[in-house]
Amino acid sequence: MHTIREKQRLLARVRRxxxxxxxxxxxxxxxxxxxxxxxxIAGVRGAIAGLTAEVIDDHIQTHLVDLEKHPGALNTAAAEELMAVIRTYLK
Amino acid sequence: MHTIREKQRLLARVRRxxxxxxxxxxxxxxxxxxxxxxxxIAGVRGAIAGLTAEVIDDHIQTHLVDLEKHPGALNTAAAEELMAVIRTYLK
Amino acid sequence: MHTIREKQRLLARVRRxxxxxxxxxxxxxxxxxxxxxxxxIAGVRGAIAGLTAEVIDDHIQTHLVDLEKHPGALNTAAAEELMAVIRTYLK
Amino acid sequence: MHTIREKQRLLARVRRxxxxxxxxxxxxxxxxxxxxxxxxIAGVRGAIAGLTAEVIDDHIQTHLVDLEKHPGALNTAAAEELMAVIRTYLK
Known part of the structure; x- marks a missing residue:
């Protein structure tokens, strides 16, 4: 969402x-x-997990911190760690 | 699969x-x-889990034992326990 | 982690x-x-999921944003939405 | 369970x-x-999944069919397929 490129990427996943x-x-x-x-069916489940991971990543990058008001406030290393853990549970 | 009724039920799930x-x-x-x-997305994941449970249940009921050759050989109580456990992991 | 109260709560979960x-x-x-x-075993799995959710929540609250440098930068509504989604996948 | 060797193997997993x-x-x-x-925590979750798969496999092999009364009634290929699917969901 949010950006045209991101939206196109998510749409491509959903169409697949x-x-x-x-x-x-x-x-x-x-x-x-x-x-x-x-x-x-297991393939669809995996694809849904991949889509979920991408939407969550997007949410973390664009919503957890309002980057216009607080530039640089998001700890990107901590965000990556978080995504790594979440991906473990999305398989 | 296997029976027309079962096939219709699965098809209805997949179409939803x-x-x-x-x-x-x-x-x-x-x-x-x-x-x-x-x-x-979480809704689709739940629906996929429900579909999976139904296909697995079907597989257990119709494939684990060839009921024409071995009538009564499937322990239905044990099969139900197994499905109960599998459902726990499919949420 | 991080605070004594939080650490005690996590330790109590792990001991259970x-x-x-x-x-x-x-x-x-x-x-x-x-x-x-x-x-x-299903009970342990559930308890591990609960522990994971708590550690992730903790991580989001204390690490994604350095709150001393950027007070108020974490969008708490977005963080709660994120946790709600993550909990869906941790069951 | 059921056999001493199997019991020892499960106990070793639980102790780990x-x-x-x-x-x-x-x-x-x-x-x-x-x-x-x-x-x-992710490591424990994985180990619990491995334990679950082993107990389920055991359950399928020893309980779904009473092999003393119905020798040869369990379709072992179908049982293996079932376990392969279940393992997908236990990750």
């Missing part, structure tokens, strides 16, 4: 996820095996 | 998920707030 | 988790049923 | 987890940094 969900729909309709479908 | 993903796309395009989008 | 782990040890030694042990 | 929890306790007492503690 939509494509993955449509593939599950087709697999179910064509009676694909359980295993195939379970893998496809 | 597709609708939720499309809603995120629209929210991003209309510059909705970060918070809104984070909630929508 | 140690107690839960010791209970699993005793359950295994006394040949408790699978189901009992699976529930105990 | 206890050791990891005790290390978090010591780290908190000695005022270790947030980052160190977050990594230690």
């Amino acid at each position: 996820i939509r494509g993955q969900v449509e593939a599950i729909e087709r697999a179910l309709e064509s009676e694909a095996g359980c295993e195939t479908i379970m893998h496809q | 998920i597709r609708g939720q993903v499309e809603a995120i796309e629209r929210a991003l395009e209309s510059e909705a707030g970060c918070e809104t989008i984070m909630h929508q | 988790i140690r107690g839960q782990v010791e209970a699993i040890e005793r359950a295994l030694e006394s040949e408790a049923g699978c189901e009992t042990i699976m529930h105990q | 987890i206890r050791g990891q929890v005790e290390a978090i306790e010591r780290a908190l007492e000695s005022e270790a940094g947030c980052e160190t503690i977050m990594h230690q």
Whole structure:
């Protein structure tokens, strides 16, 4: 969000996820095996986790500190550590 | 999978998920707030977890034991316990 | 960490988790049923998630912004939203 | 559970987890940094996930089918697929 580049990046991710969900729909309709479908679902879950991480990162970078009023106030090393921990839980 | 009723139920779930993903796309395009989008994403994640639980349950009921060859061999109480534990981890 | 009160609170959580782990040890030694042990393990997982949430919250409150240099720079509403999202994923 | 070898293996895992929890306790007492503690906690979470996978695997192998009454009834390929999917969600 917030910037056009960021918004385009998130939209691209969401459209890929939509494509993955449509593939599950087709697999179910064509009676694909359980295993195939379970893998496809796990793929969507992973993609959702990646999207979540990106939105959270964005939120931390742009909302936790109003950078116009408080330039330089966000400790970027601490923000990166935080994202590293969050990513561990998003897998 | 496997039975027409089950297949219809899974398809209905997947179509709902597709609708939720499309809603995120629209929210991003209309510059909705970060918070809104984070909630929508969490909703998709929950729906994917529900779908996964259903596919796994189906897999346990129909594939772990070939019920034509071994009728009555699946311990249904143990299968239910297993699903209860798996659901804990799918939230 | 950081403050004595916070440190005491985290220590109390970790000690409770140690107690839960010791209970699993005793359950295994006394040949408790699978189901009992699976529930105990799920309990530890939940407690670890609670501890993680508290440490992350602490990290956000005390490290993302150096509050001595930049008082008032942390947007507390945005920090709370962030924690709400993170808690969703820590269950 | 169930077999002495399996029980010993699970006990060894649980004791390692206890050791990891005790290390978090010591780290908190000695005022270790947030980052160190977050990594230690993520380690315990991973170890709990590994323990859970092993107990679930055990449960599937020994409880879903009474192998004395129904030898050969458990489809081992389907059981392995199931475990592969469950492990995806236990990370």
